[in-house]
Amino acid sequence: MRYGKRGGLGLAKGEMTPMIDMTFQLIAFFMVLVNFSEADQNERIKLPASELAKPPDKPLEEPLTLQLTEDATVLLGPQEVPIEGLAGLLLREKQMLEAMGRNPSQTTVIIRADRNAKTGVVQRVIDVCQRPEIGFEKFALRAKQQAPQAKGA
């Protein structure tokens, strides 16, 4: 059996620089592309596609995102309510906007409705938003961008 001599073990020096370079590049890549706005994009919602749905040049000033699932549940941030409970939620939202000095009538309500949701349910959501005691007036229907040739007319 061979024994190494005391003090005779040599340290194998690997070249670390390329690995660190590569790792930093990967971190930079993921940092740039990471998206933390998960509150506004629920995985349960499968948006309808449209070739004209382009991301806006500048973000909306005061958006409020309502998400509507296929089974007619409305999501507002982390809160989840049936349509019957939406009015109370929006009323609180309106009071919060007013407390912050914002005008609810200038708020754009973005509706991210599932592609299989019933149109009547989407209209009911808009109807609730428009109630006099709530008073939202601007609406935007959201769709995901699709290449023009990907969908037949």
Next chain:
Amino acid sequence: MKVRRAGQREEETELQMTPMIDIVFQLLVFFIMTFKIVSPEGDFNIKMPLAAPSEGLPDDTQLPPIKVTLKAGAGGRLSSIRMGTKALGGVGDLRREIREIVGDDHGPGSIAAETEVEFDCDYDLKFEYVIDAITAVSGRIEGQKVIKMIEKIKFSPPKKPT
């Protein structure tokens, strides 16, 4: 100026790389785990009639809205499209009809800017068909350019569920 003596050994400073690499890999793992590919999204602005009727006389110079009726068939599929009283074969026909009405002129004061489309949809119709129809009236793509048509869009009051 300090002159190095010949034969003096340089002192090597050993950098501790292990903690840095640990942190860097933890950051990398964090970003990989939270990474989510999101497809770009866009909005269609719509105008809805307010619940309370507006006061004052209606504006006579305002063109009446073009009414597009979307009927739902089995399973919420689109069964028919009508523009006014005219039956259409699909959203392609709807786009052609709208293009004939508004022409290629757009901008402030043009027919496209003044015309409004009102969608009258069945309650059970799947939302994706409404977006298809809104896309058809909103514009078209020629090459890489978006040609806008009608921007004023609204819905008729919701129908009762069937």
